[in-house]
Amino acid sequence: MTEGRALGIAAGLHLLLLVALSLGLAGAIAPESEPDVTPIEFLDVSDVATVTTPPKPSMEAAPQDPEPPAAAPEMPEAPPAPQVPSPPTPAKAAPDVAAQDAIAEAVAAAPARQPPSKAKPAATAGQNAALVDRSKPKAAAKPRETEDFEKTVEDAIPKQAKLSAIQAATLEQAIRAQIAPCWNPPIGGADVAEMTAVLRIRLNRDGTVAAPPEFVSQSGATAGNQAYARAFVETARRAVLRCAPLQLPADLFPYWREFELNFDPRLMT
Template sequence: MDRSDAAGLAIAVVVHVAVFALLSASFLFNQKPMKSLETPIEVSLVDEVGLVATAPQSRVPPAESRAPDAGPPEDAAPPQPQEAAPAPVPPAPQPDPVPPPKPAEKAKPQPKKPTPESPQKAAKSPPKREATPATPAKPTRKASTGTDPASDKPRPRGSRLGDDFLKGLTDKPSTSRSTTPRAAVIDAKALASIQDAISRQIQPCADRQVNPGPGANEIITVLNLRLNPDGTLAATPTMVRQIGTDGEAGRYSRRVIDLGIAAFKGCSPLRLPPEYYQTPNGGWNNINYKWQLR
């Protein structure tokens, strides 16, 4: 092998190695990544939760509605009379026996006379008709008195509507247009939400009040609010008690009360959930509110 052949062989080897390297690199870079099998879940954060009034579910089943007895039970049906056994039918009379014919005399043989046939049996008497037993008359049924212990018939009942089913109804038309049912109870969470709603709605009017002096904003006044269903004031708010009137701040106690009353008068009517207006354990129709200057 001369030098030219060796150089050609070396070039061929280098070209083959380069082609192999390019094919391998393209195979590695063209592989598609595997898709993730996990599916993302969207999560939304809620800052506030609305009020929901729910009536408590009673664990005691309601009593069965039973209507009063409308009348006494019917008496048991009288026992059916037993049919009398039919009288035995008398046997048919037997016909009288016929005497046998006399034999002919032997002394004088004579041609035999035809033996007279025995007379026909007496005609049978027509069968007598069986006497039909008289049908016993059905006893007259007495009116039910409800005293028969053998009666197994159900006691008749009247309507399930009592005599007082119209109690509470009136012929006067109702003026109420509310279709929202009242909540069964008002819990601490609902009460706190109502207090927050009142604070937000009277805050614009509270911001317009002027602080009468140092220490007045430390006085906490509990005001009693009596509201109508539409959120308006049914009466002027009254002071229940005050906290923080010790020292020099005590001289502003009356002024703080007047400012609180003015704030409620200026920002009424209040928009509050109607289902909590009046419940068996309270409602915002008569509620105490803690008033404090900011």
């Protein structure tokens, strides 16, 4: 299989995926996004902004990624979603949205917009109908690809150049944007200022978890705070399970099929 062919297949797949996603997302998110916009309390907004700045020029800098042009027409659907988290911190929201859009276009990571819609259940107290609705579309929206196809693409990609800095930043951003809203860090615990936890995440191609998040390491745990340390790791684990399936660029699957998350709430306290 030549590299050119692989890329072609990848591009084609992306188009397919995008169409499927945009259809699915349009159906899934549009009706319910409106009422959920306001009440969300959501802290990662400021964080997103800082991390996002580098990838901004990515439009030009990602020549080997063929799909941005194809993706562009599809984009208009999505932009409203990233704004969801903004109300609590309006001042910071505007730059974020712009930044996030830039990324979105660069990666064609339309799915990255899913997280805000997931965050809403936490904020809208008692809106039980909305909650129920919410969880269904995710499953339905998942595109199904044939195993063979997956393998072919997968075989092809590792031969490519290493993940570029921009791609890495973009991927990190997409993952972060989806995990953070699902994480309820145990702020207020006596030892929260010292504690972090690292989990290894293994995902399937459709973004579902392939295995329970695996504990890698933890800092700040002492003999005196075992219960807290355990609860801390569990909040991290729950964040991953709660946010799955993650929606990430399929062409970068080899890079996100397994990765580590370092949960660090110190900036939040």
